[in-house]
Amino acid sequence: MKNPVRHPGVNGSNPAIKDGVEILIDGKRVVATEGELLVEAILREKEIPHICYHSPLMGPIQTCDTCLVEVGGKLQRACGTKVAAGMEIAAESERAKKARSEAFDVILGNHMLYCTVCDNNNENCRVHNTAMELNVQHQEHPFKPKPYEVDMSNPFYRYDPSQCILCGQCVQACQTVQVNETLSIGWELDHPRVLWDGGMQIGGSSCVSCGHCITVCPCNALMEKSMLGEAGFMSGMPKTALDKMIDVVKAVEPEMGYGAIMQVSQTEAKMREERIKKTKTVCTYSCIGCSYDVWTKGRDILKIVPLHGDANEISTCVKGKFGWDYVNHKDRLQAPLVREGNGFREASWEEALTLVASRLSAIKQEYGPDSLAVIVSSKCTNEDGYLMQKFARSVLGTNNVDNCSRYCQSPATTGLFRTVGYGGDSGGIENIAKSGLVLIIGSQTADSHPVLATRVKRAHKLHGQRLIVADPREHEMASRADIHFRPRPGTDLVWISAMSRYMLDNGHAKLDFLDKWVNGLDEYRKSLEPFTMEYAASTCNVPLETLEQVARELAAARSIAALWAMGITQHTRASDGSTAISNLLLITGNYMRDEGGAYPLRGHNNVQGAGDIGAAPNVYPGYQSVTDPEIRKKFEQGWGVALPPERGMDNHEMVDAMHEGKVRAMYLAGEDMISADSNANHVAGAFEKLDFFVVQDIFFSETCRYADVVLPGAPALEKDGTFSSTERRIQRLYQALPELGDSRADWKITQDIANRMGANWNYQHPSEIMAEMAALTPLYQGVTYDRLEGYKTLQWPVASDGTDQPVLYLDGFPFPDNKARLYPLSFREPEEAPDSDFDLFLNNGRLLEHFHEGNMTYRVSGIQEETPERYLEISTDLAHERGIESGRWVRVTSRHGSLVIKALVSHRVFGKQVYLPHLSQEGPINILTGSHADEATNTPAFKETAVRIRLLPEQGSNPLKPINPRFSGKPTPQTGVEVERKWKRKDYRLPGTDVLVQIQPNK
Ligand code: SF4
Ligand code: SF4
Ligand code: SF4
């Protein structure tokens, strides 16, 4: 079976590609690319075994020897040989075939073929398939189990050393793709095996359960626990019976040969195909857009298989790979609920929808359309969201519609609109990976955008990319950076503007580019007058030498990709901070090219899409202004109704308007606004004042407690649709499971309400919704479901012929004169900062394992086992000063509220800064944060909160569980598998040769 081979060069994995050259493969003339791996060229022509070779992304590993061919008469590994002009390859010679069979025989010494009762026998086992392909009948090297226990200590997967063929793909994936650097192979051991942190058990090692190693493992040595005993018809039998069956197989093998046995297992694999459903979906957690197949058996989710995604290829993080228990959780809402007194009772859809429609109609009638408001979910599909904003505008008659990007991403969008014209990443993950320097500001990328972070870690580790991180906290990317510095919170605009001034003052600005493509240089240069390096050093509290070093790095960089997130966008001057970054990218000429650029990292899986489809008070889909009469006319014609001409309220304004009695009813989908907005008490008070409140969700969230009607929506696995990732990448997801109980796909619910209010919509499938949107939206005009079939993706803007734009601005900027705009800025101190009463700065954000408030991840048992509770990270200095040990209960108090939590002493935070993860089972972070917000967008200034802590008498246990990777993990970085160490073993012999030989690595 072929591996998931992709074009060379993806993610910088094979940079040495030149023009086509001719080579001879078994006498046939073939054109190949000079410098590509020979195995790739051969596989385009014919099958040859290649067990340890996975893809260009993983590169040659050279541990299995099953790809041996003759090159110019010499046995060479096809995966470890680069194509050169005139090469003569004999892949089918007797010598090469014999060598490959011998190599596979060695592998069988490390792996018992019990395929019929193996959970990995699903037509994609590469050991099984190679045995079939080579027509293996008997083995020379007898199977010898290794003297190690099966390791079951990780909640999600297990390692069986005795089935491990030592191919090293897991190590390669962990060291060079995920770059967590946990795995190695103990080649010098008497019985080599894979090692976690050099020899720990898995649970408690530095393993972050990303799943890369399991995804690439070619056999059953590494397997998801959710597959064990589930995939096969007979694999679930008790262990003693299973062992007996395996013994029978081994007993008959010498006489019968493997042929007949493998035929049985092949038949079983075929039967499994029929009951295991494989459905392509897109991750429902963060915005990277990881796509993969989900394997289901009935409603059981067996595993996630990433291989083909344009954004992620083989990559996942713990949430995407293992975070699916919530879908079948007992807490799922399965029927509509209607308020009765202080509680709720189940109701029929008919009753619930009729109630919703009649109450919304009555309130509209009595108080006017603008007394109604709609919140669209950033977790739902583009089609769900499109219908909700259409419902708000065309049925309710109001532009009071928004989504949760208001809480994080709107300032980034504003900064980009001000300067370059589109509110999206200027390139894709691949373009970040190609960049000469990555500048991360206020983003804990490895926690919040883990798969994107892998590509930066990889480029930094393997391809010489420079990495600079500005962040108060020493998160993983900061600890890997070439320079990490900690600007005083809320002052980033100052040092970033100082960098722009430095470039202009010292001859590093790209003046040709500015002259041709950018307006406003003179005014901007004048605005930079205050921003000297000295001023930046004193204002930001960063040593002058550090800033100068950063400036020199930026000046010298071939290209700069700036990544930023909530550390920038959750301040009172957040839009200005984002604008400053874009200004700097213009000054350094980092737009209009396929490396470098602006990457405001989005939050939820479809937060980009929620903005794109018009879930905002001022724009229709595709960021078309609601106040532009021409555009409004287009939508009026498209939707067949008159539309409101004025901008509506954003969600911050909606909350204030509820308090004032102006907004009297709300329809909210898929957002726990109580936990997500900046001031929980203020929001709760607003909801209490509503006349009518409809919440649509998959769980009964905090917000549901204030509802009059709760409608059960459906999670991504239960519906068709599209998501748009941070790269502007539009991708299809397919329904893997039926809607649970009486729940319904969200677009169906909105359509039902709309029709009860007289809309007469008749969408039968989300593809029809997308077709309507594309017809009205220039950015999406060429988007069709056909063009997105399977794993196909499009990055907007998409022209009518389907041409998309992975990199924006290659032909200029979307302003009337085609030029970008420098935007002058000034600095003002943050609104809230530590003082003598509240002496600590409260930082906050995500944790890798949990997503936001944790409504989904708290319902994943493995995540709960590893990370069951949150904690307040305090620095070692503060711990020493106040006598605090990990596990001590403390009361954290801000000017706005107070909560009780355990402390964790951590080297990641510094001095008088503390860090509180967002997840909120024990009380949301926004009990502590105030209502102050970004001036331009009303995005809450979560990162401008001062607190004090008081020690409580109770000393609890350490909030980190011993199996958590942060507890005692100690990674073992190396450049890959280090196969040379295997070749140095005394018992190593190159198959096909008679004598023990030492092969030199292919450099
Ligand atoms: S891992 Fe593959 S080859 Fe090994 S027993 Fe299972 S199906 Fe057979
Ligand atoms: S971090 Fe853990 S799950 Fe991820 S590749 Fe490494 S060992 Fe495997
Ligand atoms: S555990 Fe690692 S080394 Fe062993 S077979 Fe799987 S991928 Fe190969």
Ligand code: FES
């Ligand atoms: S595929 Fe070439 S050595 Fe394994």
